[in-house]
Amino acid sequence: MGMCLSAEDKELNAKNSAIEKLIQEDAKKLEKECKILLLGAGESGKSTVVKQMKIIHQNGYTREETLSYIVTIHKNLIDSIQNLILAGRKMELKFQDDVEEIARKITTIRADLDLSFKISPQLAADIDKVYKDPTTKSILDRSHEFYIIDSAP
Numbered sequence: 001m002g003m004c005l006s007a008e009d010k011e012l013n014a015k016n017s018a019i020e021k022l023i024q025e026d027a028k029k030l031e032k033e034c035k036i037l038l039l040g041a042g043e044s045g046k047s048t049v050v051k052q053m054k055i056i057h058q059n060g061y062t063r064e065e066t067l068s069y070i071v072t073i074h075k076n077l078i079d080s081i082q083n084l085i086l087a088g089r090k091m092e093l094k095f096q097d098d099v100e101e102i103a104r105k106i107t108t109i110r111a112d113l114d115l116s117f118k119i120s121p122q123l124a125a126d127i128d129k130v131y132k133d134p135t136t137k138s139i140l141d142r143s144h145e146f147y148i149i150d151s152a153p
Contacts, residue, residue, distance in 0.1 A: 043149060074119045078111040080148055081127050087146035088139045099133045102126045 005013070038046040054061065085103045088095070095103050106126060111117040119127070130136060 071115070071117055074117055075111045076149060077119065077127065078106070078109055078117075081130060082107050082109070083146060083148050084136065084139055085130065087142075087148075088135060091139065091142060091145070093135050093138055095130065095133045095135045099129050099135075103130055106130065 038049060040046050085107050088103075094100060106123075109123075
């Protein structure tokens, strides 16, 4: 029995064996795979956990992936410094005279409208001046009164 298989039966057996082999390989992969469900409120760190897992278990990010985050980081920085400046205005706190003019210019930037937005060295220096102004510490001491993303200082 089984010695007199037709060519068609032999072909079906070969296909069946190939399918069985693929199923076994997939089963082995699934045994190593771990799925997790991350629940939490916005800005609670879910994405950060996923990014850390990628760094630890998948040898990090490629150069292209790393470069793709530059625009997001720059936009987040502008958003944070603008929120800080606007919060200071609502609190009726003033920056030093030279920094007040820089703060006014920073609040006019529309990074959200420019898909290739990048922070220039001059803008980085201006943001640094605002951050180092003593008024910034006073504003940050009252950070419970306004929204600033967690990745901000």
